[in-house]
Amino acid sequence: MDDYTQGAVLATELANTSPTVWVVAGDRLTDIEAVQSLLDDNDVRSSAPTGTHDLEQVRALRDRLRDILDAPAPAELITLTHDALSVVPHRIELTEIDGEWRWQAATEKDCSLADELTVLTGYALLGTVRALGIERFRACASPTCNGVFVDVSRGGRRRYCMPGLCGNRINVANHRQRRRSPGEA
Numbered sequence: 001m002d003d004y005t006q007g008a009v010l011a012t013e014l015a016n017t018s019p020t021v022w023v024v025a026g027d028r029l030t031d032i033e034a035v036q037s038l039l040d041d042n043d044v045r046s047s048a049p050t051g052t053h054d055l056e057q058v059r060a061l062r063d064r065l066r067d068i069l070d071a072p073a074p075a076e077l078i079t080l081t082h083d084a085l086s087v088v089p090h091r092i093e094l095t096e097i098d099g100e101w102r103w104q105a106a107t108e109k110d111c112s113l114a115d116e117l118t119v120l121t122g123y124a125l126l127g128t129v130r131a132l133g134i135e136r137f138r139a140c141a142s143p144t145c146n147g148v149f150v151d152v153s154r155g156g157r158r159r160y161c162m163p164g165l166c167g168n169r170i171n172v173a174n175h176r177q178r179r180r181s182p183g184e185a
Contacts, residue, residue, distance in 0.1 A: 003102075003127075004123070004124040004126075004127030004128045004131060004152070005124070005152045006042065006043070006124065007121045007122075007124020007125070007127075008121075008124045008125060008127075008128045008150040008152050009042060009150070009152060010038075010042045010117070010121055010124070011065050011068075011069070011121040011124060011150060012069070012148070012150050012161065013038060013041075013042065014058075014061070014062050014065055014117070014121070015062055015065045015066045015069055015148055016028075016147045016149070016162065017029045017038065017062060018063070018066060020066070020146050021145065021146050021161070027059075029055065029058065029062065031055060032053050032055050035053065035055065035058050035113070036053075044117075044120070046113050046116055047116070048107075048111055048112055048113040048115070048116050049110070053112075053113045054112060054113070054114065057112055057114035058114050058117065060114065061084075061114045061117055061118055061121075064084055064118075067080055068081055068125060069148040069150065070139075071137075074129065077125070077129065077134065077137065078126065081122050081125050084118050084122050085119065085122040085123070087118075088107060088111065088119055088122075089107065089108040089111060089115075090105050090106060090108065090111070090119050091105070091106055092104070092105055092106075105119045105123050107119055125150065128150055128152060132152065132156065135156075136150055136151045136152065136156060137149075137151075138151060138158075138159075140159075140160050140161040140162075140166050141159040141166075142161075142166035144166075145160070145161060145162075147160075147162065147166065148161060149161040
């Protein structure tokens with residue numbers, strides 16, 4: 001729980017799979033394999049029983065995360081996160097990991113994948129608020145993007161939800177604008 005980065009990044013990436021972000025391409029979570037690919041890309045392992053990998057539950061969590069990331073005030077963000085965590089059976093434990101004592105949130109054995117992801121992302125978002133502040137929760141600076149993100153970078157200067165995509169589009173557009181001759185419109 002004291003290492004919020006992985007969960008905050010996952011929350012960002014999961015929220016940005018929405019068709020509200022990918023207006024032209026549509027929903028990026030088309031099937032449970034897409035969910036598994038997202039988890040693999042973020043080095044997230046689930047202990048949920050295989051039958052509990054419900055695509056609709058993960059999509060519902062995605063929508064809830066988007067509401068949290070869009071919260072206009074710290075108190076609302078925290079309340080929405082607490083509300084999400086309150087419906088998932090879990091406990092907080094002090095556990096020794098690699099010789100260090102760390103807080104860990106553990107879900108019940110019969111919890112679904114969405115429940116596990118709720119606990120992971122929920123505590124990560126709360127940890128981000130505590131460690132970095134609410135100003136790290138942002139909308140993408142690209143005028144053509146509806147994405148949101150949690151900036152867990154060291155400098156805190158990230159501007160785009162997907163720097164390789166949104167940031168690159170802006171850079172290419174700016175480059176093309178500069179290269180236009182003064183007489184062209």
